[in-house]
Amino acid sequence: MGYRYIGSKVKIVDKVINxxxxxxxxxxxxxxxxSGTGVVSSELRKREYRVIANDLMTYSYHHSIVNLKFSKQPEFNKLINYISNKYELDSNKSPYENVINFLNNIKPIQGYFWKEFSVEGTPSNMGKSRNYFHPENAKKIDGIRYIINIFWKEELLSNYEYSLLQHDLIMASNDVANIAGTYGHYMAKLNGRALSAIRLECSNLFLKEDIDNHIVMQGYAEKIASNxxxxxxxxxxxxxKRQYAANxxxxxxxxxxxxxxAIGISGLRPWRDQYSNFCTKTKIRQSMKDIVENMNCNNFLISYSEDGLLSIEDFQTLLSNFGDIYIDSFIHKRFKSNNSRLKNELTEYLIYLQK
Incomplete structure (x- = not known):
């Protein structure tokens, strides 16, 4: 399983970290x-840095918790005691493995995901069904979501255990989604990985006694910069222009x-509470200014791309108001949807600003 996110730094993380x-x-x-997928934060932790990870999206928050906040294998003490009365545990497996096995064997239900995001469902606000997931996978997602919510409401999970299970469900669902690149729309026909049965897997946790060195936050970058x-x-x-909250x-x-x-053909959730100024050409400048001026930091490294709303020259001019600018560039393979006609490569930039 892997990330299928626009702008993910998985393939260039070594350049960023170096x-x-x-x-x-x-x-x-x-x-x-x-922080997005959290791949940079994760590598920073492995290199002995203290990390502050922030993102606006809740799924990114869960990713960062998993990457930064585990020093040992989760024990799921309360949950294991609960499910042992309903499910035969495997004594040869860890508590985490037993929990994942339990979730993989949850009875599918015809719930929200089946109704709104599979061709068998009848969306609340649409006459036509959507095709984001195979109906059986959608029902399985519904069953797993339902039981995780029960575990959470019954206080059978710690905060970190909850984030871990949400992360695992997100990764498994993303792996079988019937999409070309983003969730802006679905493919007309189910094919490829979307035909595979969804299955949760245990995350490969990086375990180290350093979790107090790391902070995970969720919020608008320009609003929390001063903290x-x-x-x-x-x-x-x-x-x-593509907003992550919508896509x-x-x-x-x-x-x-x-x-x-779920609204419209794509089934969008109300997402304006996570609207990013960085996806709007007229608002980028003020948001970047707020970050650089208000954060107690003198060194900024910014990833940017030739696809950016601002040209690299405009972006450099903007940043030069705050200090000295140094730019490295390299060629990188583009993230593309299956039907995209964009060229395969683009120029990426690493911009160093020293206040």
Whole structure:
């Protein structure tokens, strides 16, 4: 299973981390201000940095908890005691493995995901069904979501255990989604991985006794910047008009565990509470200004792309108001939907701002 997110730094994380290591010594505090998949935060932790991870999206929050906040295998003490009365545990497996096995064997139900996001369902606000998931996978997602919510409401999970299970469900659901690239729309026919049966897997946790060194936050970058003190701030902003809250609405619904009104052909959740100024050409400048001016930090490393709403020249002019600018560039394979006619490669930039 892997991330299927626009702008994910999975394939260029080494370049990002190497540049950070040039600018900030190991043991320093690095803020991953728009952490997304959490891949940069995770690698920073492995390199002995103290990490502050923030993102606006709830699914990103869960990813960062999993990446930064486990020092040992989860024990699920309360939950194991609960499910042992209903399910035969495997003594050869860890508590975590037993919990995942239990969830994989949950009875499917015809719930919210089946109704709103499968061809067998009847959406509340649409005459036509949507085709994001195979009906059997949608029913399985509904069953797993239902039981995780019960566990949470009954206080059978710690905060971190809850984030872990939500992360695992998000990753498994994302792996079988019937999409070309984002959740802005679904494929007309089920094919490829969407035909596979959904199955949760245990995450490969990085376990280390350093969790007190790391902070996970959720909020608008420009609003929380004044609360952050760090040696270096890494910023990976959205580049284009496509809002993450709209394009990944289903993952956000999984992360929140709710059942929002699904609107229109794409079944969007109400998402304006997570609207990003960085996806609007007229608002980028003020938001970046608020971050750089208000954060207690003198060093900023910013990922940017030739696809950005602002040209690299305009972006450089904007940042030069705050200090000295140094730019590295390299060629990178583009993230594309299956039917995209865009060229395969684009130029990526790492912009260093020293206040």
């Amino acid at each position: 540049k950070i290591s040039e600018l900030c010594m190991e043991g320093g505090t690095v803020c991953d201000l728009m 952050i003190q760090c040696d270096l701030c890494y910023i990976d902003p959205p580049y284009m 990944y609405h289903i993952l956000e619904t999984l992360a929140r565990g709710d059942e929002p009104e």
